[in-house]
Amino acid sequence: MAISQGQASCSVPVTAKGGGGAGDVLAARLRGTPVPAYVLGGHEAGLAVVRSLGRAGIPVVVVTTTPTEHARRSTAVSRTVTAPDPSAHARDYVDVLVRLAATDGPGVVFPTTDEALEAVALYRDDLARHHLVACSADDVARTFLDKSLTSQVAAAAGVDAPGTASPTSEAELDECIRRIGFPCLVKPRESYRYHRAFGVKMKRADDADQLRAAWREADALGLGMLIQELVPGPETAGVNYNVYMVDGEPLVEFTSRKLRLAPADFGYPCAVVTASVPEVVEPGRAIVRGMGIEGFANVEFKQDQRDGRYRLMEVNGRPNMSGQLAVHCGVDFPLLTYRHLVDGELPRPVTYPEGVYWIDEARDPAAVAARWRQGGTTARTGAAPYRGSHVFATFSAADPVPFLSRMRAKLRGR
Secondary structure, eight states, X not given: OOOOOOOSOXXXXXXXXXXXXXXXXXXXXXXXXXXXXXXXXXXXXXXXXXXXXXXXXXXXXXXXXXXXXXXXXXXXXXXXXXXXXXXXXXXXXXXXXXXXXXHTOSOEEEEOSHHHHHHHHHTHHHHTTTSXXXXXXXXXXXXXXXXXXXXXXXXXXXXXXXXXXXXXXXXXXXXHHHHXXXXXXXXXXXXXXXXXXXXXXXXXXXXXXXXXXXXXXXXXXXXXXXXXXXOOOOGGGEEEEEEEEXXXXXXXXXXXXXXXXXXXXXXXXXXXXXXXXXXXXXHHHHHHHHHTOOEEEEEEEEEOTXXXXXXXXXXXXXXXXXHHHHHHTTOOHXXXXXXXXXXXXXXXXOOOOSSOEEEOTTTHHHHHHHHHHTTOOOHHHHHHHHXXXXXXXXXXXXXXXXXXXXXXXXXXXX
């Protein structure tokens, strides 16, 4: 399946909007030179980038902040560097990357977590003097990191999205209730900060008491929250649209459907399958263009069971969790990003098969078992991803240690 057209090459690599200047000078100097990749974050999204680039013979340095980031154990990694928490020490984190240019040479920086992306975007102009940076500048990044801004861009771009309110105090909740109604979702403006505090992406509220309780616990930690209409539909209603944009043109696109989430309904994907979903292509392009993202973006939609329309859930300007699926199917976003930024090579559209599965083997078996106990699945449905053509999030026979490291940490409760 191929759903976009592109050209073969260009003379100057296109950097994310808000870049340019020193970054273009560096790009011209590095053209055609094998340079290292600095992968920021070592969980599932980071591991997919590490393996993609390592397989192509590119030196890979992983920058981690915790010892449980299993990508650091990959045979594709040249070395691992420990950095401070970017959410608390953004400048210090970026300074580590600047020093790497002196010790390991200028390279391509790949943020794979929101907290790393936020820090890099904030200091992108400084960093671009030393590295090629595969993410947007701060003004663009804020539009997808801050979910209240995402809803504003969606409205301006004409992209269907659930009704959203952005209260600034508890006193405004009554008006939000009148506008949004119940059931609704209490969602963070910045996802990773909320997940760190509560271990979930969001909370459902079926009445005013639940809404106020969810608001108060987040507000006590200084976390900005949204009240959003709940889009009804099963977990299989979720869709991913991945794209590589250059000058506002989608050169490579890839779509997939979510099959299982953990926790169910509002969790992270643990089983995904490639599928043609043409309904999300135009709105996906529109929101990415509206935000001004250049390079890679991931857009999540959910099909509303009331009218069958796909509504925007969120946008990510970094590799997504199930990114290994696209790589496995030959749509190698990390490698094409590297070649575009370093060599000026424009990516070509890639045909990929439908019905190929991505499985998070550390979480999916428990998700299947939970649905089985609740009568929500059959043995045939639960086993389908394992019986079909598939790739695992972590396990690889050619590179087994990241999986062993992850499972060891899981058994220890980390």
